[in-house]
Amino acid sequence: MHSAVVRVQNVFGFFTTVAFCVAGVIALSSFINPQFPSASVKLRNVQVVRGRPHYYSYKKEEYAHIKFDLDTDLSTLFNWNTKQVFLYLKAVYPSSKPGQPPSEAIIWDAILPSSSAPKHQNHYIHPNPKKPQSKSKKSKSKNQENIDSPYPRGELHLNNHRPKYQITDISGKLQNRTDVVLELGWNVQPWVGALTWQNKVDFGVWNALKGGVSAKFDFPEIGAKKKAEDLGTEKGKEGHRLEAGGEQPIRKRPS
Amino acid sequence: MADQLLEQVRDAVEGQIDFEGQRLAELVTTVLLGAAGIVAFLVGYMAQDIKFTLYIGLGGTALTFLAVVPPWPFYKKNPEPWLPPHAAISGVSIDVDGKKVG
Numbered sequence: 001m002h003s004a005v006v007r008v009q010n011v012f013g014f015f016t017t018v019a020f021c022v023a024g025v026i027a028l029s030s031f032i033n034p035q036f037p038s039a040s041v042k043l044r045n046v047q048v049v050r051g052r053p054h055y056y057s058y059k060k061e062e063y064a065h066i067k068f069d070l071d072t073d074l075s076t077l078f079n080w081n082t083k084q085v086f087l088y089l090k091a092v093y094p095s096s097k098p099g100q101p102p103s104e105a106i107i108w109d110a111i112l113p114s115s116s117a118p119k120h121q122n123h124y125i126h127p128n129p130k131k132p133q134s135k136s137k138k139s140k141s142k143n144q145e146n147i148d149s150p151y152p153r154g155e156l157h158l159n160n161h162r163p164k165y166q167i168t169d170i171s172g173k174l175q176n177r178t179d180v181v182l183e184l185g186w187n188v189q190p191w192v193g194a195l196t197w198q199n200k201v202d203f204g205v206w207n208a209l210k211g212g213v214s215a216k217f218d219f220p221e222i223g224a225k226k227k228a229e230d231l232g233t234e235k236g237k238e239g240h241r242l243e244a245g246g247e248q249p250i251r252k253r254p255s
Numbered sequence: 256m257a258d259q260l261l262e263q264v265r266d267a268v269e270g271q272i273d274f275e276g277q278r279l280a281e282l283v284t285t286v287l288l289g290a291a292g293i294v295a296f297l298v299g300y301m302a303q304d305i306k307f308t309l310y311i312g313l314g315g316t317a318l319t320f321l322a323v324v325p326p327w328p329f330y331k332k333n334p335e336p337w338l339p340p341h342a343a344i345s346g347v348s349i350d351v352d353g354k355k356v357g
Contacts, residue, residue: 002271002272004269005269007270007323007324008320010281010284011284011324014285015316018288018316025296026299026308080299080300080304080305081305116306
């Protein structure tokens with residue numbers, strides 16, 4: 001410590017030790033913050049269509065398009081050490097081969113920032129049910145001010161929401177699969193410390209996720225009629241074309 | 256003249272302090288940095304805002320650098336006296352290659 005250079009080294013050396021210890025304590029402090037997340041996921045509509053992975057592909061694959069309802073209260077995931085929460089909804093279905101683990105595919109995801117996170121273009125913007133979607137300049141400047149969700153942080157209420165991704169299977173075959181569920185998952189990304197995923201069992205003061213799994217459903221056949229509720233809708237006259245040579249209009253049978 | 260100037264510059268850069276000063280500097284480093292870390296965590300946790308922790312921690316570190324690195328006068332209060340010239344204490348004679356040195 002007799003010369004200035006030695007003192008600089010000494011202070012900096014101890015600073016790194018202190019910084020590491022404080023970071024460690026901060027990381028541990030996340031675990032004493034109680035959290036009790038809850039969520040409800042419901043299937044609204046599922047369709048399977050045939051398509052190509054890209055325009056020049058010769059391979060045809062089957063894609064599932066899943067609409068869903070999602071209501072969550074994840075506000076307790078946001079403690080002082082949370083930077084953002086990556087939230088995702090995945091479809092889980094048994095593998096076509098027995099003995100293989102079930103397949104999972106993400107159909108929708110969102111990045112929920114905490115209040116301490118700086119603004120970023122990829123942050124999730126919750127659709128606002130009250131405000132009509134208008135593209136005028138006036139409303140755009142207004143949107144900049146309250147770009148935040150109409151609900152408190154971590155609370156989502158999505159109604160009949162479209163998926164972000166259409167999913168397919170590695171085999172390319174997706175129709176008539178049974179026992180599909182939608183499952184909510186997340187990844188909490190802290191400022192300091194370990195990443196944590198959704199917990200299915202209680203862990204200390206962290207309660208397991210309540211709900212978050214939809215009822216079982218099946219992927220329908222390609223071109224199958226939609227769910228019963230859709231059958232009641234009014235159809236245009238083009239739905240009643242006469243078969244050539246026939247006398248009765250063709251009516252597709254509800255499956 | 257140039258030598259003298261160089262000597263002054265070297266003294267200023269090296270910033271040497273005495274032995275008691277070194278003990279004190281060590282103590283100040285430990286106490287200030289440790290306190291900054293603890294205060295930073297507590298304030299941040301109370302306010303539930305990690306930015307407080309960051310800035311208090313960095314501020315405390317800057318303060319510690321300021322307090323410890325420059326050779327402040329209070330690190331130089333107990334200068335170690337030099338031994339008096341050899342000739343004054345004894346008539347010890349040291350031979351180096353036949354030459355009388357001491």
